[in-house]
Amino acid sequence: MQDERFPGHPLLPYLLILPSVAVIVVFLIVPFAQSVWGSFFVTSPFGTKTIYVGLRNYLELFQSSDYLKSVIVTVYFSAFVVVIGLGASLAIALLLNQKIQGVGFYQIALIWTYALSPAVAGTIWALLFAPATGLVPYLVGRIIPGYTLNWMTNGSLALLVVSAAATWKMLGYNIVFFLAGLQNIPEELLDAARVDGAGPWLTFRHITFPLLSPTTTFLLFMNMLYAFFQVFGLIDIMTQGGPGDATNLLVYNLYRDAFIHLQSGRADAQSVIIFVIIAVAATFQLRAATKKAAYAR
Amino acid sequence: MQRPSRAFALALVSLGLGFSLALAQKVEITWWHAMSGSRLKVVEAIVDEFNATHPNIQLNALYTGKYAETLTKYVAAFRTGNAPNLVQVYEVGTQTMLDSGAIIPVYEIPGMLGETWDWAQYVIPITNYYSTNGKLWSMPFNSSTAMLYYNKDLFKKAGLDPEKPPTTWKEVEEYGKKLVESGVVDHALSFGWPGWIFEQMFAYHNQLFADHENGRNGRAEKVLFNGPFGQMVLETWARLAKEKVFLYGGPEYSANTAFVSGQIAMLIQSTSSLAGIEKGASFEVGTTFLPRFEGYPRGNSVIGGGSLWVTKGQSKEELAAVWAFLKFLAKKEIAVKWHKGTGYFPTINAAVQELLNEGWFSKDQNYLTAFLQILSGRRDTPAATGVRLGPFVQIREIERAAIEKAVSGVLSPKAALDEAAQKANQLLKQYNELH
Numbered sequence: 001m002q003d004e005r006f007p008g009h010p011l012l013p014y015l016l017i018l019p020s021v022a023v024i025v026v027f028l029i030v031p032f033a034q035s036v037w038g039s040f041f042v043t044s045p046f047g048t049k050t051i052y053v054g055l056r057n058y059l060e061l062f063q064s065s066d067y068l069k070s071v072i073v074t075v076y077f078s079a080f081v082v083v084i085g086l087g088a089s090l091a092i093a094l095l096l097n098q099k100i101q102g103v104g105f106y107q108i109a110l111i112w113t114y115a116l117s118p119a120v121a122g123t124i125w126a127l128l129f130a131p132a133t134g135l136v137p138y139l140v141g142r143i144i145p146g147y148t149l150n151w152m153t154n155g156s157l158a159l160l161v162v163s164a165a166a167t168w169k170m171l172g173y174n175i176v177f178f179l180a181g182l183q184n185i186p187e188e189l190l191d192a193a194r195v196d197g198a199g200p201w202l203t204f205r206h207i208t209f210p211l212l213s214p215t216t217t218f219l220l221f222m223n224m225l226y227a228f229f230q231v232f233g234l235i236d237i238m239t240q241g242g243p244g245d246a247t248n249l250l251v252y253n254l255y256r257d258a259f260i261h262l263q264s265g266r267a268d269a270q271s272v273i274i275f276v277i278i279a280v281a282a283t284f285q286l287r288a289a290t291k292k293a294a295y296a297r
Numbered sequence: 298m299q300r301p302s303r304a305f306a307l308a309l310v311s312l313g314l315g316f317s318l319a320l321a322q323k324v325e326i327t328w329w330h331a332m333s334g335s336r337l338k339v340v341e342a343i344v345d346e347f348n349a350t351h352p353n354i355q356l357n358a359l360y361t362g363k364y365a366e367t368l369t370k371y372v373a374a375f376r377t378g379n380a381p382n383l384v385q386v387y388e389v390g391t392q393t394m395l396d397s398g399a400i401i402p403v404y405e406i407p408g409m410l411g412e413t414w415d416w417a418q419y420v421i422p423i424t425n426y427y428s429t430n431g432k433l434w435s436m437p438f439n440s441s442t443a444m445l446y447y448n449k450d451l452f453k454k455a456g457l458d459p460e461k462p463p464t465t466w467k468e469v470e471e472y473g474k475k476l477v478e479s480g481v482v483d484h485a486l487s488f489g490w491p492g493w494i495f496e497q498m499f500a501y502h503n504q505l506f507a508d509h510e511n512g513r514n515g516r517a518e519k520v521l522f523n524g525p526f527g528q529m530v531l532e533t534w535a536r537l538a539k540e541k542v543f544l545y546g547g548p549e550y551s552a553n554t555a556f557v558s559g560q561i562a563m564l565i566q567s568t569s570s571l572a573g574i575e576k577g578a579s580f581e582v583g584t585t586f587l588p589r590f591e592g593y594p595r596g597n598s599v600i601g602g603g604s605l606w607v608t609k610g611q612s613k614e615e616l617a618a619v620w621a622f623l624k625f626l627a628k629k630e631i632a633v634k635w636h637k638g639t640g641y642f643p644t645i646n647a648a649v650q651e652l653l654n655e656g657w658f659s660k661d662q663n664y665l666t667a668f669l670q671i672l673s674g675r676r677d678t679p680a681a682t683g684v685r686l687g688p689f690v691q692i693r694e695i696e697r698a699a700i701e702k703a704v705s706g707v708l709s710p711k712a713a714l715d716e717a718a719q720k721a722n723q724l725l726k727q728y729n730e731l732h
Binding site for chain 2: 042047049066126130131141153154256259260261
């Protein structure tokens, strides 16, 4: 392709992107710089006293067993959301891509979870697992007499339930994209494979999955962001980080320190840490994925 | 075309002037609160009545989210100079507000306006909670405490006397076992606000929760909850959980459903749940004092809920308007209305008398239970008045985590409390460093 000059005044392109740049600077870069700056201080809630503490906020976080536990919980949670969530969504999307009667109904039935607000999704799951009144503990009590399934005291169960709820809520979103990806795969390629005698598994393994990889890469990234940043509402409704910090994800811990405990310096430091984690993970993912992903040219 | 439009503009300007003149006579004040649901309606009714009876004042009451959100917004607004005149803060935010440098203590306001005010008309255990050195810093508004709710029908079914609720933890255990063994319920007891109930036990048995006289004689530097008393409390709860008498029901109000639906027979919860529980229950609800541990001294149950704080730096007219509203809340009829509409304590002695006279309590004795409990408890010790901590919100979360670890058997009660105390002390140290 040849370089084409943008018509009009040479400064016009800059003027046209100015609004976007301004939005990014005002709403993203300036607050981020403020967070980095703020992370070197501790401030009383009302801002009456501010002390410069250097890296103490960071050191305290890294030395705190609670914070390290929160990191581990977050890794477990996001791994669950990404791996189980994408696996299940892909499987469901493959099923929904069949030419069967009433497929539109099934598609809607499986996609609508995305339309739920986190608060509603959280409430549904919390009610299902409510220790004394929920359906699941009741059924478990029927199957194993005398056993009480209580996710309010059982930390690993709580983490599992929260992870499942978050995954479930994201299913609809993933399925929509996988379906779109599947429907974009050229029919001829699948036919050719069939003619060559490839069974469903081989077709999936060598044709469908590689051709889906741009979608998968995108979803991998979106799900990771979701697991890191967008599950606050779900946690707040369901467990508030409990029992005993078992579901205290990094972003929830940050929210509590910033808005409930009013420790802005500590919260700033946490936002910087989460930023670094996400930036590193995203770089790796994008590098690995763009190498492997087969983009149709 | 030009002429009429000029005349129109002139008319507009003069109209605007007229408006602003009218507004100049009216003092506008803002109040941020955290009352939602059925409580919001009562707040709105009271505010409307205030505005109607005070033509020179326009009070704008705004719901600004839950307690924590309201406080966060207030902090942000204060730092940018947009704070409301009056704000409702939960009881755990008390020390934060005292240290904020953002408020005028209410006891100073009448003097600033050249008035006098009879502080003795308020119910003493309630004002004690919000007082420092005998002076009231914030105006009690929605005050509650914890009590024991029980299901009289389930008591009958299990062969227990529905008019004889348990009075001690030993009886709770005994009755609980009976309820479970008779197959009436799978679990007998649960409670809301676990950390708060834990604190209640200390005050209720006159035990200090933190040093410096519960943080009331200087800022607390160390918590005392991992001592023998705290261990005993948590050991009891862990044992009850093991015996299936106690079912841990989660934070705040999540255990209420189990009680209302008859899955458990006893619930320790805030008195502010009374109206909701009575409305939702299809059985006869009984209430009684918190259970006691035998052999320990008597104290009192602690006040929870919220109080109203007055922002400093407002004009004298605004302050007078705020004060007019606070005085309005102390009117007998208003305090009665507030109590009946929400179940929160009437904070004025005259209102209590009024309620007694009209037979309100004999209609539903459950409204009297908690009131008798705080009035019959002792009120002369810091231990019985309740603890005051800087980073109270976090420490209450730490308590909750310790309780969860102990009742689920992850840690022994002692280990859970020691871990919690260490974290709490660290937070206290950081807080005191800043103040």
